[in-house]
């Protein structure tokens with residue numbers, strides 16, 4: 251359980267949801283965890299919960315769309331944690347609108363947070379990983395493999411897959427691995443209120459939506475030594491949904507295959 255002992259892990263959007271579960275996973279495996287988020291109160295509460303377990307954690311204010319904010323977060327991580335060995339680009343937002351109702355500002359904000367934010371994070375940490383090595387895990391989505399009702403969300407997550415592969419190639423010689431986790435439905439705040447959720451769960455081959463720990467375990471795997479030969483890769487975690495669930499369920503319901 252001390253797999254990440256002596257390592258510092260910086261997690262964007264770690265105040266709640268998937269990022270919070272990722273923070274607990276790394277901290278329970280011995281890491282010093284830094285949560286960067288725009289939600290100061292929630293981030294503070296998550297740090298308090300981690301410390302209540304005797305784990306090592308702190309938070310820094312971070313809006314991932316700001317390069318100076320990244321510089322500050324990375325500097326604080328290095329000063330407190332003795333380096334930055336793992337970066338988890340997890341912060342993300344969603345706007346439930348169609349193209350014709352999307353404003354330019356909304357479009358740019360989703361791209362700024364979900365895609366540019368990850369670029370800025372990678373650019374900020376690699377000088378500290380070069381030489382000693384490191385691992386970066388980007389949280390994309392299964393929306394990076396299909397169209398998503400939110401066009402900017404889908405574009406940002408497809409972009410994040412591309413960024414993952416480019417960064418993996420660029421930093422391989424530096425001993426920095428860059429991978430991507432692509433969740434489907436996960437029971438967090440971002441999907442609350444979505445009227446489609448129950449139907450989608452009904453179409454999911456494994457019969458349920460993921461919880462945040464299902465995603466965190468893949469992040470821990472990709473960041474750890476067991477994945478030392480894996481870079482530029484994507485893991486879809488959606489209970490089989492992207493494998494062709496719509497076609498499958500439609501065919502089964504129509505009783506077309508016997």
Ligand SMILES: NC(=O)c1ccc[n+]([C@@H]2O[C@H](COP(=O)([O-])OP(=O)(O)OC[C@H]3O[C@@H](n4cnc5c(N)ncnc54)[C@H](O)[C@@H]3O)[C@@H](O)[C@H]2O)c1
Pocket residue numbers: 262263264265266267268269286287288289312313314315340341342343363389390391392432433434435436437438439440441
């Ligand atoms: N929950 C799902 O069904 C699902 C599915 C696929 C992908 N994802 C992705 O997983 C990631 C985590 O989402 P979640 O489900 O935990 O949602 P969430 O809304 O619970 O958590 C997102 C976190 O990101 C933070 N955040 C938002 N904008 C930020 C910014 N500009 N700077 C720093 N932090 C910011 C929020 O404050 C929050 O703590 C996102 O990238 C999301 O797109 C989620």
